[in-house]
Amino acid sequence: MDDRRRSSGAPLLRISRLARGAACALAGALWATGCSSSDGGQASTGADPRDAVLDPPAIGLQLVTSPVRLEPGQERYICWTASVPEGEPLAVRSIEALMPADAIHHYQVSIAESAIESGADCDANIDGAFVAVGGPGAPTQVFPEGTALVLDGGTQLFMQLHLMNAGTTPVEVPPAYVNLVGAEHADGLARAGILIVGQGDFIIPANAKDVIVTAECTLDRPLEHTFMIFPHMHMLGRRIQAELVRQGGSRVPLADVDWNFNEQKFYDLDESAAAGERLLVTCTYDNPTPRDVQWGMGTLDEMCTGFVYYYPAVELSSFCLVPDDPT
DSSP states (O other): OOOOBOOOOOOEEEOOSTTHHHHHHHHHHHHSOOOOSSSSOOEEOOSSGGGOEEOOOSSEEEEEOOOEEEOTTOEEEEEEEEEOOSSSOEEEEEEEEEOOSSSEEEEEEEEOSSOOOTTEEOOSSOOOOEEEEEOTTOOOEEOOTTEEEEEOTTOEEEEEEEEEOOSSSOEEEOOOEEEEEEOSOOTTOEEOEEEEEEEOOOEEOTTEEEEEEEEEEEOSSOEEEEEEEEEEOOTTEEEEEEEEEOTTSOEEEEEEEEOOTTSOOOEEEEEEEOTTOEEEEEEEEEEOSSSOEEBOSSTTSBOOEEEEEEESOSSSEEEEEESSOOO
16 A cells, blocks of 8 residues: 655643744753754754653643653553643644654543542543544644634643553653644634544454454544544554445445554545445454454553544544543
8 A cells, every 4th residue: 555644743831923932042951952943943952862752732732741651561541731821822733753662552642520639640532622633653743724623712721642651671761752833823614523433342253363343433524624644542452454444335445554553654535425425444353362352541551543634623533432431
């Protein structure tokens, strides 16, 4: 398959062009790095890649985690909170992430619907609309011209890291960075959204090969423009496919990926879908372990999910899961 990957790319800052000089000085004090002249940030590295930092965007928000120590075999979900400043909405035109290679399973940025203690362990399944999601090696997400994810002023956010140390020695995880790179104004921009299609009730038997799991979503409203998909599985995944099934039964391939957990990518789309048509995600697994593996958020569990990005959207994110509530 043609790899149509987009190019890559707790304190929180909202930085305008007019306040650039002061913000760069503050960023230099907080993260010991210079500022980029571009709209987005640039990664700055020292002699050790673990010292890498991501410059804050000229317009938008930067979310930064604190360092974390993981003991051998330890798995944690940790959340950091922040908020969009009061006032006009933030129109997010692209999302940049710099994730340390050590121990990070995935990250997500979502809207907080209840109080969350920043920098503390949090539940794996926290309710809240998705803003950003990615895994190891995930590149920058760039939205089509004239579109944006729009966050109202005052919106409370949390950034969650799912961490696991599968080794036999402690791991020191350095800070992780996510930039929500904004536009000057939200006026005139079509709102983008994310439709999450997944299967939440399956078991992969011990010592089994070529186990196929499917997730199917019948659309209750049209998707006028789909522009990106993020397929997601865990460690036992071998292949993940996504298709659009037309009302007449014909199938349009959206993604077909030989799965590599350490290189989770976004793939460009350019399709529309009518109400009543179906999105189908098919996952293939090999389980060489002596234990059954079921659906779950943990690293040693499995998932079969596709995050479909589209516009115009009436909500930031929505779920189409089987069953309706897999938890």
